[in-house]
Amino acid sequence: xxxxxxxxxxxxxxxxxxxxxxxxxxxxxxxxxxxxxxxxxxxxxxxxxxxxxxxxxxxxxxxxxxxxxxxxxxxxxxxxxxxxxxxxxxxxxxxxxxxxxxxxxxxxxxxxxxxxxxxxxxxxxxxxxxxxxxxxxxxxxxxxxxxxxxxxxxxxxxxxxxxxxxxxxxxxxxxxxxxxxxxxxxxxxxxxxxxxxxxxxxxxxxxxxxxxxxxxxxxxxxxxxxxxxxxxxxxxxxxxxxxxxxxxxxxxxxxxxxxxxxxxxxxxxxxxxxxxxxxxxxxxxxxxxxxxx
Amino acid sequence: xxxxxxxxxxxxxxxxxxxxxxxxxxxxxxxxxxxxxxxxxxxxxxxxxxxxxxxxxxxxxxxxxxxxxxxxxxxxxxxxxxxxxxxxxxxxxxxxxxxxxxxxxxxxxxxxxxxxxxxxxxxxxxxxxxxxxxxxxxxxxxxxxxxxxxxxxxxxxxxxxxxxxxxxxxxxxxxxxxxxxxxxxxxxxxxxxxxxxxxxxxxxxxxxxxxxxxxxxxxxxxxxxxxxxxxxxxxxxxxxxxxxxxxxxxxxxxxxxxxxxxxxxxxxxxxxxxxxxxxxxxxxxxxxxxxxxxxxxxxxxxxxxxxxxxxxxxxxxxxxxxxxxxxxxx
Numbered sequence: 305x306x307x308x309x310x311x312x313x314x315x316x317x318x319x320x321x322x323x324x325x326x327x328x329x330x331x332x333x334x335x336x337x338x339x340x341x342x343x344x345x346x347x348x349x350x351x352x353x354x355x356x357x358x359x360x361x362x363x364x365x366x367x368x369x370x371x372x373x374x375x376x377x378x379x380x381x382x383x384x385x386x387x388x389x390x391x392x393x394x395x396x397x398x399x400x401x402x403x404x405x406x407x408x409x410x411x412x413x414x415x416x417x418x419x420x421x422x423x424x425x426x427x428x429x430x431x432x433x434x435x436x437x438x439x440x441x442x443x444x445x446x447x448x449x450x451x452x453x454x455x456x457x458x459x460x461x462x463x464x465x466x467x468x469x470x471x472x473x474x475x476x477x478x479x480x481x482x483x484x485x486x487x488x489x490x491x492x493x494x495x496x497x498x499x500x501x502x503x504x505x506x507x508x509x510x511x512x513x514x515x516x517x518x519x520x521x522x523x524x525x526x527x528x529x530x531x532x533x534x535x536x537x538x539x540x541x542x543x544x545x546x547x548x549x550x551x552x553x554x555x556x557x558x559x560x561x562x563x564x565x566x567x568x569x570x571x572x573x574x575x576x577x578x579x580x581x582x583x584x585x586x587x588x589x590x591x592x593x594x595x596x597x
Numbered sequence: 598x599x600x601x602x603x604x605x606x607x608x609x610x611x612x613x614x615x616x617x618x619x620x621x622x623x624x625x626x627x628x629x630x631x632x633x634x635x636x637x638x639x640x641x642x643x644x645x646x647x648x649x650x651x652x653x654x655x656x657x658x659x660x661x662x663x664x665x666x667x668x669x670x671x672x673x674x675x676x677x678x679x680x681x682x683x684x685x686x687x688x689x690x691x692x693x694x695x696x697x698x699x700x701x702x703x704x705x706x707x708x709x710x711x712x713x714x715x716x717x718x719x720x721x722x723x724x725x726x727x728x729x730x731x732x733x734x735x736x737x738x739x740x741x742x743x744x745x746x747x748x749x750x751x752x753x754x755x756x757x758x759x760x761x762x763x764x765x766x767x768x769x770x771x772x773x774x775x776x777x778x779x780x781x782x783x784x785x786x787x788x789x790x791x792x793x794x795x796x797x798x799x800x801x802x803x804x805x806x807x808x809x810x811x812x813x814x815x816x817x818x819x820x821x822x823x824x825x826x827x828x829x830x831x832x833x834x835x836x837x838x839x840x841x842x843x844x845x846x847x848x849x850x851x852x853x854x855x856x857x858x859x860x861x862x863x864x865x866x867x868x869x870x871x872x873x874x875x876x877x878x879x880x881x882x883x884x885x886x887x888x889x890x891x892x893x894x895x896x897x898x899x900x901x902x903x904x905x906x907x908x909x910x911x912x913x914x915x916x917x918x919x920x921x922x923x924x925x926x927x
Contacts, residue, residue: 321818328711331703335790336720339727342738342787349741401632409626418633420913425640427841427909428902429848431875432643435882435898439646462636490618492625520731523850523875527882554733555851558740566741573737577730584729588722 343577350574353567358575363533363548369564377572379535383450383547387529388519390454390543395461395518396511402462403469403510408495426463433459434524442528450547453529460521461514468510472503505590512587520580522551531556550576644902651896653889663896669861671881677893679874679900681863686873686901688865689778689853690846693785698839701790705797705835710823721798728791736855739784740776744856747783748775752868771869776858779868784852793842800834801827833915840912844905850875874901 312320361376369375402422406415437456442448476499484494500507525531530546531553541547550572557569654677655663666678704724708717752773759766771777804827812826828835858870859880865871872880874897885891 317818317821321820324820324823325711328703328707331700332707332712332720335700335704336723338787339791340723342735343727343730345738345742346734398632398635401629402636405629405633409629412630414630414633418637420910421637421640423913423916424906424909425636425643427844427848427912428643428905429850429875431848431850431878432647432898432902432905435650435878435895436639436643436646439650440642459639462639466633466636490621492621495625516729520729520733522731522733523879526879530883551731551733551851554737555855558733558737558855569737570741573734577734580729580731581726584726588725 346570346573346577349570350577353571354574355571358568358571362535363553363568365533366560366562366565369562369568375564375568377548377550377553377568377575379532380548380550380553380572381575382535383529383532383542384519384550386542387450387453387457387525387547387549388515390451391457391461391518392511392515394454394458395465395514398458399462399465399510399514400469400507402466403473404495406466406470407473408491408499422463422466425459426467429523430460430521431523434526434528437524437528445544447544448528448530448546450529450543450545453525453547453549456524456528457518457521460518460524464514464517465510468513469507472506472510473499475506476502509587509590512583512590516580516583516587519583520551520576522549522555525549525552526555550579647895647899647902651892651899653892654896657889657892663893664900667863669877671885671887671890675887675889677889677896679893679897681861681865682872682874682877682897683900684863685778685857685865685871686847686875686904688871689782689785689857689873690843692778692782693789693846694839694843696782696786697790697793697842701793701842702797702835704790704794705801706823706828708794709798709801710819710827724791724794728795732788732849732851733855735784735788736852739780739852739856743784744775744780747780748773752779755868769866771866773868774858774870776856777868777870778857778865781853781857781871781873784856785846785849788849788852789842789846792845793838796838796841797831797835800831800838803834804830837912837915840908840915844908844912847905847908848875848901850879854879874898 357374358376358378359381360378361374362379363369363375363377364373402418405412406419406422409415434456436459437452441452441455445452473495480498480502481494484498485491489497529549529552532546532548536542536545536547554569554572554576557565557572560566560569658666658677663677663679664683665680666676667680668674668676668678669681670676704720708720708724712720752775756767756770756773759770808826808830809822812822817825853873854876857872857876859872859876860870861872861877878894878897878901881890882894885894
């Protein structure tokens with residue numbers, strides 16, 4: 305209210321308004337520009353580094369690249385698929401269950417503290433989740449492994465899935481549950497056959513977002529799945545032995561002293577970016593669909 | 598249709614009665630409860646694991662000694678002090694937040710209040726997309742494009758100018774190698790801007806219509822509506838968003854580790870190399886052999902845990918009454 309008692313003319317106030325429009329527009333453009341430059345730069349450099357060998361060959365030792373032999377990242381992509389799938393298999397039930405706990409038993413005493421702890425875990429640096437997986441899985445197993453990498457990424461996914469499951473289930477009106485209870489369904493059937501199918505899109509979106517977030521994380525994988533320049537001899541080596549993953553390999557390539565590996569780094573960058581962004585766009589499109597229902 | 602069939606099925610199974618209802622409900626609740634409890638157990642075990650694994654370092658140097666020790670020497674002396682990394686993290690995060698704060702809020706206001714709907718939704722989608730870019734991908738751009746460019750066109754000219762005019766300032770300015778605090782801070786700021794923007798926009802879009810209409814009715818201009826009606830209402834949500842972004846900046850690992858130059862000893866300079874808590878863990882944990890070295894790195898993890906716990910709890914305290922989504926993107 306103070307504003308009106310000051311002796312500002314209408315003209316001055318309109319001028320100030322115009323000035324703010326210009327300032328906000330300007331700063332939006334100024335910030336969006338460098339961010340778009342980053343994407344553009346990575347896409348241009350990455351696409352020029354892409355080639356067929358990338359998807360068919362393994363990396364091998366640095367000497368192999370320096371002698372000009374064909375190198376690729378097939379072992380990295382397979383490893384990423386294995387570790388990410390392990391992670392979602394571990395994280396999905398826990399996140400889903402915790403989300404159901406939060407939304408379907410809203411009056412339970414556990415929930416306020418569970419919600420705060422879940423948000424805090426979500427905000428914890430991913431590198432700490434890597435240290436946790438190192439202490440819980442790598443140390444007892446005695447070796448770096450795809451399994452421990454899966455656990456580390458699962459720790460990243462769980463709080464995200466729990467949160468998104470909660471808000472997806474909460475968006476279904478309480479009257480739907482009451483209708484189910486009224487026709488004599490037990491509570492668990494109400495949740496499984498009426499609430500969850502109705503919230504399907506929201507649930508899937510949550511999984512996708514969690515998957516995309518975890519797929520781009522390198523920090524938790526550095527000392528859990530560790531990395532590997534070769535394909536393991538047997539497929540179990542992907543789970544029980546050290547395995548390569550895209551974000552972690554990208555980091556190793558980028559800080560390596562070899563020019564050929566830097567090129568591969570750009571290629572790994574575009575593959576990783578494409579993978580994560582595709583997941584993300586699907587999730588966003590599903591969200592929009594849900595909103596128009 | 599499917600739903601109806603299933604409901605009929607549910608009613609027709611009455612003979613199973615007690616098992617189907619009472620036991621089913623018990624099992625379902627117990628499962629959900631146990632899975633919820635898993636999250637709490639995970640968080641507690643994170644704290645326990647970090648403090649257990651770091652106990653050796655804290656016993657060796659003492660809590661105060663470890664936190665204020667300025668020497669980090671895994672090679673010869675086996676002396677470990679965390680102060681350089683705590684300082685590095687704090688300096689880069691606070692500076693990044695100071696850079697990112699106003700632009701992020703400006704974009705948030707622009708999307709929510711000024712932009713035509715279609716432009717707003719394009720920028721909104723772009724911001725979400727940018728927030729999803731993995732940290733390593735930003736890092737590779739920084740390492741091969743941004744840092745060399747900064748070195749050639751900013752740091753070296755500034756360094757030469759300082760050398761000619763104020764030679765006494767050189768120790769404060771530092772080595773213009775391109776990888777250092779300034780580069781890492783700018784990248785960090787770019788990385789948290791989308792995050793802060795999304796949370797600001799969420800907070801602003803929760804302001805009720807009536808609040809705005811009341812201000813319009815008093816004859817306020819558009820900016821006055823925002824300043825008097827919208828921003829004061831959204832203040833709490835924006836503040837919580839800023840806290841969460843700060844937590845993000847503290848824990849940001851890969852891009853910073855690739856760009857900060859990794860120098861483990863004080864004093865740090867403005868454009869010279871330094872290190873942060875996550876960057877030292879990433880750089881040394883894989884190669885750490887001595888148990889005291891591993892334990893000291895875990896100790897740094899514990900310090901990181903405590904700092905980010907504090908930041909997150911403050912954010913949760915501010916958010917609790919204001920936001921339904923707890924500050925999660927999308």
